[in-house]
Amino acid sequence: xxxxxxxxxxxxxLLAGNLSRSGHEIVVVEKRxxxxxxLPVDFSGFQxxxxxxxxxxxxxxxxxxxxxxxxxxxxxxxNYLVTQMAKENFDVPRILVRTIDPxxxxxxxxxxxxxxxxxxxxxAENIISKIDRxxxxxx
Amino acid sequence: xxxxxxxxxKLIYHLAKKLISKGxxxxxxxxxxxxxxxxxxDINGTIVFGDASEKxxxxxxxxxxxxxxxxxTQKDHNNLFICKMAKKYFGVKRTTALVNNPENENLFTKLxxxxxxxxxxxxxxxxxxxxxxxxxxxxxxxxxxxxxxxxVEVEENSAAAGKEIKEMDLPLTIILGGIIRNGEIQIxxxxxxxxxxDKIVIISLPEEQAEAIKVFGGx
Numbered sequence: 180x181x182x183x184x185x186x187x188x189x190x191x192x193l194l195a196g197n198l199s200r201s202g203h204e205i206v207v208v209e210k211r212x213x214x215x216x217x218l219p220v221d222f223s224g225f226q227x228x229x230x231x232x233x234x235x236x237x238x239x240x241x242x243x244x245x246x247x248x249x250x251x252x253x254x255x256x257x258n259y260l261v262t263q264m265a266k267e268n269f270d271v272p273r274i275l276v277r278t279i280d281p282x283x284x285x286x287x288x289x290x291x292x293x294x295x296x297x298x299x300x301x302x303a304e305n306i307i308s309k310i311d312r313x314x315x316x317x318x
Numbered sequence: 319x320x321x322x323x324x325x326x327x328k329l330i331y332h333l334a335k336k337l338i339s340k341g342x343x344x345x346x347x348x349x350x351x352x353x354x355x356x357x358x359x360d361i362n363g364t365i366v367f368g369d370a371s372e373k374x375x376x377x378x379x380x381x382x383x384x385x386x387x388x389x390x391t392q393k394d395h396n397n398l399f400i401c402k403m404a405k406k407y408f409g410v411k412r413t414t415a416l417v418n419n420p421e422n423e424n425l426f427t428k429l430x431x432x433x434x435x436x437x438x439x440x441x442x443x444x445x446x447x448x449x450x451x452x453x454x455x456x457x458x459x460x461x462x463x464x465x466x467x468x469x470v471e472v473e474e475n476s477a478a479a480g481k482e483i484k485e486m487d488l489p490l491t492i493i494l495g496g497i498i499r500n501g502e503i504q505i506x507x508x509x510x511x512x513x514x515x516d517k518i519v520i521i522s523l524p525e526e527q528a529e530a531i532k533v534f535g536g537x
Contacts, residue, residue: 232394232395232419255371256393256398259398259399259402260394260398260399260422263398263425280372282372282374286402288406
């Protein structure tokens with residue numbers, strides 16, 4: 180699959196490394212040059228340096244032909260704008276977005292082609308389900 | 319009306335003063351504490367200190383009873399997000415956003431932002447108009463600068479002087495609205511002849527304006 184990843188922070192670079200290792204074609208877009216150093220040494224995809232909130236940068240990343248975009252910068256508002264650009268300006272068929280503030284989740288409600296991953300909700304759910312599984316219930 | 323303004327600087331200050339003087343109820347949201355404190359001394363409205371892209375802050379600002387929200391920050395992603403949040407979470411009917419990157423105008427419209435100030439395009443077209451020659455007059459912009467109507471005086475060295483309209487090679491996006499000769503208006507037809515000293519009323523896209531001026535105005 181051809182995947183464009185927006186944001187090469189800790190999350191983006193981890194995803195980029197693992198997905199490229201399993202054979203996907205990856206382009207990573209990142210504004211800060213320093214953040215590319217987080218990519219693992221065996222990352223075999225492409226790096227585009229630039230602000231993903233500019234159409235030209237997304238175009239350069241080839242997002243038009245992407246099968247999937249993963250939007251994972253550290254800013255909810257930036258993620259929202261980039262998601263809408265990918266969806267409306269470039270017709271990306273599927274977009275996965277990271278959300279940070281749980282209050283933002285409903286902003287993506289009824290949004291087709293877009294799926295959110297709320298880091299705090301996911302973490303909390305995992306912890307709760309572990310507690311439930313191990314029977315650490317209230318007496 | 320209940321109006322929420324998001325942003326800072328002199329623009330917000332004067333905007334708020336003006337709107338208050340017209341009888342509107344104003345709430346300003348600003349994330350600079352010092353600025354918010356200053357505004358609260360000078361503005362006869364509610365000032366909320368906080369980040370308007372947070373749901374709680376919009377709630378504190380009374381977004382559920384606002385008629386209009388205007389987001390005028392320097393960052394397009396914040397303006398879009400704040401407007402969409404006001405609509406989705408609080409049912410604010412009208413939202414207005416400042417657009418810094420002109421390419422975002424269409425996207426914001428598509429996403430349901432009711433009105434958009436495309437500041438870059440607006441200023442650039444104003445600059446272009448002010449530097450384009452003296453022989454153009456009465457310029458009017460329609461739909462926030464998407465269409466312009468103006469008048470060009472035909473100079474002696476103009477390529478159009480002495481020609482009939484049908485002989486001229488005009489771009490298709492230029493429409494001639496009238497020929498003013500000695501204070502009388504003629505409606506241009508293919509056979510109308512352009513003379514030196516005529517004033518031509520032209521309707522065109524702003525980007526074709528220069529072309530139209532070149533054809534009629536001379537160098």
